[in-house]
Amino acid sequence: MSLLLSIDTSIDICSVALHERGRLTGLMELHQGNVHGSKLVPCVKSLMDQLGYRMKHLDAIAVAQGPGSYTGLRIGVATAKGLAFAHDLPLIGVDSLEALGRGVISQAEPNSYIIPMIDARRMEVYAAVLNHEGKTLVASRPEILDEKPFQEFLEKGKVYFVGNANEKAKKCLHSPHAIFRDGLNSASGVGEIAYEKLGRGEVADIAYFEPNYLKEFMVLKSKKNPLLS
Structure with a gap:
């Protein structure tokens, strides 16, 4: 077992x-x-x-x-x-994102694409591009939705979008090839x-294993004067 x-x-x-x-x-x-x-x-x-x-x-x-x-x-x-x-x-x-996209494989047609997305606030998302079998074509990276980052795939065929950024993406990705599927991480x-x-023996080194944030974590400095609060 x-x-x-x-x-x-x-x-x-x-x-x-x-x-x-x-x-x-x-x-x-x-x-x-x-x-x-x-x-x-x-x-x-x-x-x-x-x-x-x-x-x-x-x-x-x-x-x-x-x-x-x-x-x-x-x-x-x-x-x-x-x-x-x-x-x-x-x-x-x-x-x-690869794990998120896994849930759409059974629904994807041959020669289509799967794009799992996670909301990264404002008009940004974290996204990856997988083929219909779940193989990664474009590794996870930050994308800005209003710059229409997935046009090259939408022009080739059906693209299945999944994740908690779908509602935001629907406002920008207007294409008959865009299919939005329910599904969360x-x-x-x-x-x-x-x-x-x-x-396959692909295990991590516990001592050095860290989260993949993709973007640097930034702490915004408060504009309030602590002496006046």
């Missing part, structure tokens, strides 16, 4: 899953903002208790490594690293990819 625990905190959803030989056996998700820090570990424990597993039954820990929310990724990766180190388990990092997709990576 190959049992993987997967974590995805790329967006507001706190998502954990268990996969046995790559097949989803359990999923728990909280669709609430700002709960990763307090709810992630209890969710892991609750899911494993419900399915009758203990940490000793696991073969690896997988985590969505980004892009996505700075705070969410930091908490998810730190938790995954801590569990992997404490229980001497391999750690597997999975691209958040989930540990279910992370576990599928992680199982494949584990089979």
Whole structure:
């Protein structure tokens, strides 16, 4: 048996899953903002208790490594690293956008494209381009929607967009080839990819593993005078 625990905190959803030989056996998700820090570990424990597993039954820990929310990724990766180190388990990092796009493969026509997107505020998104089988054609990177970054793919054929930036993207991407599918980041997709990576021996170095933020985290300096507040 190959049992993987997967974590995805790329967006507001706190998502954990268990996969046995790559097949989803359990999923728990909280669709609430700002709960990763307090709810992630209890969710892991609750899911494993419900399915009758203990940490000793696991073969690896997988985590969505980004892009996505700075705070969410930091908490998810730190938790995954801590569990992997404490229980001497391999750690597997999975691209958040590749995992998001995994959920659309069954709906995609041959010779079409899949573009998973994560909202990065204003008119920016994090996006990747996959073929209809889920192979990455353009790696995850920041994009500005009003600059119409996906025109070359929309001109070639159908493009399936998925993620929490869809509503924003609909205002800019006007094309008969643009198809918007429901779907959000989930540990279910992370576990599928992680199982494949584990089979190829693609595991991370726990000591040096870090989230892939894509953009530098910036702290804005307050304009208020602290002496007057």
